[in-house]
Amino acid sequence: MTTNKSVTEPIAAAGTATIVADIAIVGGGLAGSLAAAVLARAGHRVALIDKRAVHPDEFRVEKIGGQQLDMFRRLGFIRGLESVACSFDRVLNIRDGKVVDVSVGQAYGFPYANLVAMARGQIPDPSSLIVDEVIAVSCSDDVQYLDLASGRRLNARLVVLATGMAGALGYKLGIRRRVLAERHSVSFGFTIARRDGAPFDFKALTCYGERTSDGVDYLSLFPVPAGMRANLFMFRDPTDPVMRELRRDMAATLLRLLPGLRPYLGDFHVTDRVQNWVMDLSVVEGHVQPGVVLIGDAFQTNCPAAGTGVGRLLVDVERLCTEYAPRWLMTEGMSKEKISQFYSDRDKVAADQRSLKMARFRQALTSRNDIGWDARRRLHFLRRNITHRVDQMRPGWLSRFRSALRA
Known part of the structure; x- marks a missing residue:
């Protein structure tokens, strides 16, 4: 398969028994959808395989800002982001009911499903999204073969696993996940409003935990199209009874854990379902294999409280899709040596290491009660x-x- 041919020919129709592409991306969440859009806009034949035509309304990343926005601009997604998000540029930071400081800088809040839909909408050819499920993958130095649940087969030169924490396909390839910190953190997502219908007196607010025994890192409040979104991050045993109390009566339990919030929120209530995640910190092993590369959470998970997950994901997408994958496709083969170039990329390694470092720092700053950390x-x-x-x-x-x- 020559480079010119792979760029100019369209992907085979999804209804055929065998689909041919340059790159098959498995997993249509944020990482996979962004990667598919970047590669397809560059002229590569991309097949994005996901079992859902519309991504569900999941509790994942819901806010980005800072350097993450610079990466969105470089990748060409900033206008798309603005179309699905609410912008804000000031965050009031409090602790024990007192102002710590005010953060100034552009940021955006959004529903995760809307961000994924935006990314998918940037793919030039809608038929590149194949609604199906990959049940088996066979990789080699040359061509990769994917078997789909529908009975079809997909052939590609490179497979990108963007499957998040679902590791069944990787496991079949001999890729294992090593847990660094089991049940490292717990996160809650929900939407709030004042009962009198009046707006809150702030654009966005962060309230930090007041006692190490509570295990509360911080509550982040920020605007999204549906109202004021809340993300609560904790370092506490997920089986603790307080977790059940938060799910049953978030408002009352939240004020008990963070009493300094009361003057800022007034009489408020939760307007939708409380969603939560328990996150392990983990990395994969045995991943340097011919023809397949892992990005985002499929490679390494993050601590949501550290706020490094989107940054890591964007580094993976940018480095793989603008540097390595295009260069790999210009020459024959897809050997381990090629694949290892991505995993040893300086920017990627730095982002991965910083993510783990910040995860441990946030946990210690929140929960450690020895003299030094106090x-x-x-x-x-x-x-x-x-x-x-x-x-x-x-x-x-x-x-x-x-x-x-x-x-």
């Missing part, structure tokens, strides 16, 4: 508060100082 926690919030007070007296000095450091 002092570190006090210093952390004191430094932020002093910086905020100085910035109030001399507006803009902090941004100028940071710009000078980057120069």
Whole structure:
């Protein structure tokens, strides 16, 4: 298969017995859909396989900002993001009912399913999305064969596993998941509103935990099209009775854990179903194999509280889809040596390591009650508060100082 031919020929029709593509992406969540759009827009024949035509309304990433937005711009998705999200540029940060500081910077809140739909909508040819399920995959140095539940077969030069934490296909290839921290964190997602229908007095708010015994890292409140979204992040045993209380009566339990919230929220209620995740920290082993590459959570999971998951995912998509996969397709074969280039990429390795480091830091800052971490926690919030007070007296000095450091 020559490079020119693979770029100019369309993907075989999904109704045929055998589908031929340059790259088969298994898993149509955010990672897989973004990767498919980037590669297809570059002219590669892409098959995105997912068992759902419309991604379900799951509790996953619901907010992005900072450097993540720079990556969205580079990949060409910023306008699509703006079309499905609510923007905000100030976050009031509180602890014990007192203002710690105010974060300033563009950010967006959105339903995860809408973001996935936006990414899929960026794929030039809608027929590239194949609604089916991959039940077996056979990989080699040359061509990869995927068997689908419908009885069809898909042939591709490269397989990208973007299957999240579902590892059945990887397991069949001998790829194993090593758990670094079992039940590392618990996350809750829900939407709130004031009972009188009035808006809240803030654009977005973060409330940090007040006692290490509660295991609350922080509650993040931010706008989405449906209202004010809430993400609660905790480091606590998922079997603890408080988890059941949060699911049964989130509002009352939340105020018990974070009493400093009451003046800011007033008389509020939860307007939709409370969703939650228990997250293990894990990485894969035995993944350097010919013809197949793993991205996003399929390679390494993240701590949601650390806020590094989307950043890692975007690094994977950008490095694989703009650097490695296009170069690999220009020459024959898809050997281990080619695949290993992606896993050893400097930016990818740095993002993976930073994610694990931040996961451990957030847990320790939230839960450790020894003298050393108690002092570190006090210093952390004191430094932020002093910086905020100085910035109030001399507006803009902090941004100028940071710009000078980057120069």
